[in-house]
């Protein structure tokens with residue numbers, strides 16, 4: 001019998017007194033020992049399913065139709081205490097944010113022990129032995145010393161291992177993993193996914209794996225359910241959904257994700273974004289119709305029926321046969337010409353941080369060691385590396401936000417190492433920075449127009465009307481409607497905010513843009529829009545960019561050259577294609593191996609910890 | 622643990638010495654601009670001008686101000702606060718007799734404030750979002766707006782005068798004599814095995830302590846409630862539910878342990894204020910503590926006592942703050958340096 005079965009599952013939220021279905025008529029089943037992938041962008045309702053399993057829905061949300069059966073029992077209608085007995089025992093969860101998933105004021109040992117005590121694992125001594133066994137099973141050595149540590153003393157990867165160990169402690173029948181690796185570095189991500197897969201195989205656990213990454217899902221899941229705005233778009237065997245997507249949304253999602261192998265292809269750009277709760281009410285027919293390239297009149301008449309397109313493969317689309325015809329655009333050529341004299345040269349850049357412990361001891365930490373490179377006009381250079389590799393510190397030094405400990409930076413032939421007002425003004429003329437988190441980078445009390453033209457305002461250039469006109473011109477250049485000029489940042493979506501952020505940097509007409517993780521945390525379709533926007537802007541106005549990212553596929557798509565940073569040093573650099581196709585440094589190799597391959601049937605072999613002991617240490621595990 | 626607290630205490634000591642120096646300077650200066658002449662006051666009214674002049678010289682009052690300050694300071698450092706002009710006794714022994722009484726009063730009041738605050742905070746958290754929330758909210762605001770002396774008057778009228786249930790003057794019933802010892806009455810009574818004295822002293826403390834405790838509890842309630850609300854947004858609470866832990870366990874072991882941290886730092890600040898607040902309550906209840914000593918001294922322009930009591934208040938508050946900060950460090954592992 002199947003472990004988890006959803007039949008016409010519908011979850012509704014009350015919105016201004018009305019009931020709006022957030023999840024509608026979902027059907028799926030997970031057999032014992034199988035892995036179901038729930039794939040979709042943020043807002044698709046995939047996390048809501050995890051909450052529905054536990055019946056811990058946000059206030060105002062409720063299951064209004066259908067049923068959700070676990071091991072023959074009705075999860076929705078069973079009494080609270082019965083369900084609580086199941087949670088943590090038969091149904092276990094692995095969360096998205098490992099660090100905040102553990103209580104900061106309790107030690108790891110106390111938290112594991114509490115869980116084991118609730119599972120009736122015998123006395124304290126027995127529980128301690130069991131805890132050590134569990135930590136061993138998730139490949140955390142030195143378990144004994146870990147038990148006395150607090151969560152903040154551990155890396156994210158270690159915390160996630162602890163949480164996985166706790167989840168598997170009761171040999172659960174069902175595991176719900178909600179984006180368990182999104183917050184982690186690539187190499188750690190691969191190991192965590194493999195750890196879950198290993199334990200799942202050993203214990204025969206059924207798994208619901210929630211992710212936004214179709215490629216990752218194809219790699220580790222048996223079945224995939226693609227969700228769009230709370231509706232099932234496509235359901236079927238993982239390979240079939242990935243290789244022969246029948247729903248246009250699945251296909252578009254795949255085409256908007258940059259490839260890691262083969263020839264560089266263009267990115268498909270889906271227009272607009274997924275309808276939100278209030279927009280769903282107004283759509284009669286297919287919810288994807290406003291963005292669908294294959295839309296016809298029939299699509300808007302009624303919700304599309306779910307039809308069979310293959311063995312166990314279903315899609316909610318009336319034209320599944322046309323899906324394969326959707327193609328990615330021809331890629332904009334990477335413009336490697338015109339590399340004349342360098343625009344910015346960085347020579348021996350280093351940064352050492354000093355931290356104080358107590359009154360007298362102090363320790364030094366070299367965040368950046370001897371980094372040299374040259375950035376030419378119109379060139380996009382990617383800096384890749386994991387957290388703590390020093391890539392963001394490089395960016396901050398080049399923008400003048402941090403003083404280098406050593407080394408020199410020259411822009412257009414002039415040295416900008418000193419901190420005089422003249423140098424700062426000179427640097428500002430050339431370099432602008434785009435920050436990672438648009439939410440905090442944009443002043444919430446200013447309108448978009450004033451944010452975008454901040455540089456002009458500060459310099460006192462132009463009248464208010466002129467600045468508004470300039471803001472509107474910039475907004476339309478970055479693909480936002482000029483009416484947005486009068487909005488506040490809180491009224492924009494994450495992708496729109498990041499565009500505003502870019503527009504603000506471009507307002508000063510910089511020749512160099514420094515972008516620190518500007519697409520991380522954004523949905524794939526929004527990310528594709530932004531990447532294509534950057535390429536178009538370069539064609540139209542011409543600028544060079546230093547693009548800092550942990551995402552290798554994005555750098556492969558966008559950048560002409562790449563620097564790989566590891567523990568503050570550049571370990572490998574060169575033209576992107578050359579470095580990615582034939583990496584020479586072992587660290588680059590392990591980074592590349594950690595990314596799930598494009599072809600789900602290819603073996604995914606992230607290097608194990610034992611093969612690269614020194615490197616793995618630095619990676620935080 | 623010790624290793625992390627020691628540097629804090631070290632830093633605090635340095636700070637405290639600086640603060641005490643500044644306070645002592647202020648006390649010294651303020652009292653010197655007062656239009657009273659300590660030399661004239663310490664002599665009988667029949668003294669001649671020449672006598673007063675001689676006394677002034679003897680007391681060092683003819684020296685330049687900075688020098689006077691240094692002399693006074695060196696006396697203070699040697700625990701010599703001089704003699705009270707009014708009581709004709711050593712200031713040190715006067716303060717030594719009254720300080721324990723005030724500390725006893727303040728500590729018990731703080732315990733009551735903390736207990737009421739925590740219970741009230743939990744109740745307010747419990748009724749959040751329900752129809753009872755506005756009532757609880759109103760109640761806490763009302764509590765917040767009634768100062769301690771009003772509570773004191775209410776209590777005296779209700780429990781003291783109307784019901785005659787509890788005493789409201791002094792520290793002990795008149796038939797008892799103060800036991801010898803530390804000056805901490807509750808402690809001394811127990812040490813002497815006199816439960817009757819203990820009970821009498823305890824009854825005398827109920828009304829003043831509740832007046833102070835109730836006045837200081839609503840702020841604790843509100844901070845605890847809002848930090849509990851914040852903590853319940855955290856992932857680890859959600860995850861604890863997903864592990865099937867009971868709501869009670871989640872509250873006590875996971876939520877309260879985190880929410881108590883901001884509450885504790887508030888209580889530290891409050892304790893300092895509360896210690897100053899004892900003055901008014903002592904006067905109302907004729908409680909023979911530091912506050913009444915201070916009031917008497919001011920009435921009699923008894924400069925040495927005013928100076929000593931001022932410094933005593935300051936020292937106690939500094940000690941309280943250091944203790945609370947150390948406690949905070951112990952309870953919050955994130956602040957501990959590895």
Ligand code: SF4
Pocket residue numbers: 247248249286287288289290292293294295296299304316317318319320
């Ligand atoms: S039903 Fe129509 S609009 Fe919807 S996905 Fe299919 S083709 Fe596109």
